Amino acid sequence: MKFTSLLVVLLLSCLTAFAGTLSGNVKATGQSAVVLETVPAKAFPASQQSAAMDQRGMQFTPALLVIQQGTTVVFSNDDSVAHNVFWPNISSNKKLGHNLGTFNKGKTLSFKYDNAGNVPLLCNVHPEMSGTIVVSPSPYFVATDAASGYSIKDVPDGTYKATTWHSGKATTQNVMVKGDTKLEFTVK
Ligand SMILES: [Cu+2]
Structure with missing residues (x-):
């Protein structure tokens, strides 16, 4: 014993x-x-869990989301207006920029982040909206x-x-x- x-x-x-x-x-x-x-x-190995980014009260919530490379982020819209999700680059590399589309309340959009770096999130409907995803290697x-x-x-x-x-x-x-x-x- x-x-x-x-x-x-x-x-x-x-x-x-x-x-x-x-x-x-x-x-x-x-x-x-x-x-x-x-x-x-x-x-x-890529994370099997997804992460969440909401657009609520005209803000990306959370304002900063940190995830592991290979994680899928599910975007949701909790506002009565349509929002859009796009990022002009990842860590200043414009080739990694992407427009995920525009969507209404109750819908979701998702994207798997395979490149590490800083993702500056924007909404092309509301130029004042911004958020950040940081993808960790x-x-x-x-x-x-x-x-x-x-x-x-x-x-x-x-x-x-x-x-x-x-x-x-x-x-x-x-x-x-x-x-x-x-x-x-x-x-x-
Ligand atoms: Cu918006």
Whole structure:
């Protein structure tokens, strides 16, 4: 009995020794996304879960959605007016721009994001509407605001390219994760 408990403790301490929480602050006003890419780059199985982006009260909700590469986003319209969803580029690459179409309340549109990067969402019916999807190249990502800092759990030890996306701008630095690790971002 005691021997079994000892084994469990040993096993748990071994498991936790090879991963940790990456945390810190993003010094910027408003929301940011923090995403990790392994070095060297490694592909991760695409997420099977879909994510949701709503258009409600003339706003994209949430204003910032962070997803893993390969995730399908389902767009819904909760307003009595027709909305449109398009993005002119992904991370400034205009070839990845796409117009998903215009739709009424109760309908949905969906799109699978296979390219990592920053997706600036717009509605061509209402030029004042904007939203953001950040597509992470790994399952290690988080959305954060300046006040609360960020925290990404269960990151395996190793080297990563860490990027914070803020208002469409990327700030990237390399980080070596070894157990619980701190990484601060200053967005210029
Ligand atoms: Cu609209």
